Amino acid sequence: MKPKPMKEYSLENADFKRISFPQIRALVNTLAQSGVRDAGYIKEKYLKSAAYFDETFQFLLKLGVVNSALNQIYLSAPIASDTKSYVLDWMFKRAYKIPALDTYFRNFTLRQKGVYAFQPSEQTNLQTSGIRNLLMELGMLAYDTKTRTYFISDAGLPYLGSFLRHTSATTLAKILGQRDKIGLMAELAVLAHEKRNLKGFSELQKGVLHISRFDVGAGYDIQSFTLKPNGKYEPKYIEVKAVSAKSFEFFWSINEIEVAKALGHQYCLYLVPISKKDTPDIKNSRIISDPHKNVFEDTNAREMKPMLYHVSLSDFGIKNR
Secondary structure, three states: OOOOOOOOOOHHHHHHHHOOOHHHHHHHHHHOOOOOOEHHHHHHHHOOOOOOOOHHHHHHHHHHHEEEEOOOEEEOOOOEEEEEEEHHHHHHOHHHHOHHHHHHHOEEEEEOOEEEOOOOOHHHHHHHHHHHHHHHHOOEEEEEEOEEEEEOOOOOOOHHHHHOOOOOOOHHHHHHHHHHHHHHHHHHHHHHHHHHHOOOOOHHHHHEEEEEHOOOOOOOOEEEEEEEEOOOOOEEEEEEEEEEEEOOOOOHHHHHHHHHHHHHHHHHEEEEEEEEOOOOOOOOOOEEEEEHHHHOHHOOOOOOOOOOOEOHHHHHOOOOO
């Protein structure tokens, strides 16, 4: 009688109560040390030292740490780093493959710079206890007993970055709060503005892309085109900043600055003032071309190395209206 092929199934919150790091390590070690891939043999060997094979296997399968074919199980790639770091890396890159895990991560909101927190209700904390316990075993979470709040630990923050890079701008706005919801509206206003500017050039209009919807780490939000007097065109990369109509001040990240330097005159900043009704005022926007050349070729600026720069129009030699 042929063995039944191993089927992939969805992991729910309840399943995570039967998944732990010692079990993950046991299965990874079993696969790494065994010269046999047969699923029945691997399961039997694993169960000699750990429990809940099916849930542990499904978890690693969803993450892409292991693969299964023709009733065989094997590691997707040799594990060069320690098991904990390896699993954390894959967990955040592929959390979207496991809805329960993906939903849990999205509960964390940015409270202040570099601090992501989640204060669950008693019921939610109970329902998600399996995921919570696994993340704490992995050193991903810290807990404040006084406020009953969970925080992404310092050790976990680098891994959170890979999760955010695989997050659309729409969903990321839910994580980062109202400030970034306004930023998203400004991006959409600029996107529509760019398409209007290319009216009559249908192929170019199709090439106007909202990059930050798919890659929040690109260093710019929108890809468009600049029409030349000779009828030719060249790419234009736009970083959108929602700004106060009074000050036009904004924050510029190191990543955005480095991308601006690399793209030179093809990179520009759109400073979009926000009205009292929290809506973007695209008509009164200011456009700054090649901002790196205009500011960061200054010696003093090159010597600064903060994570964010606070910038005003005066830094560009521009007076506010």
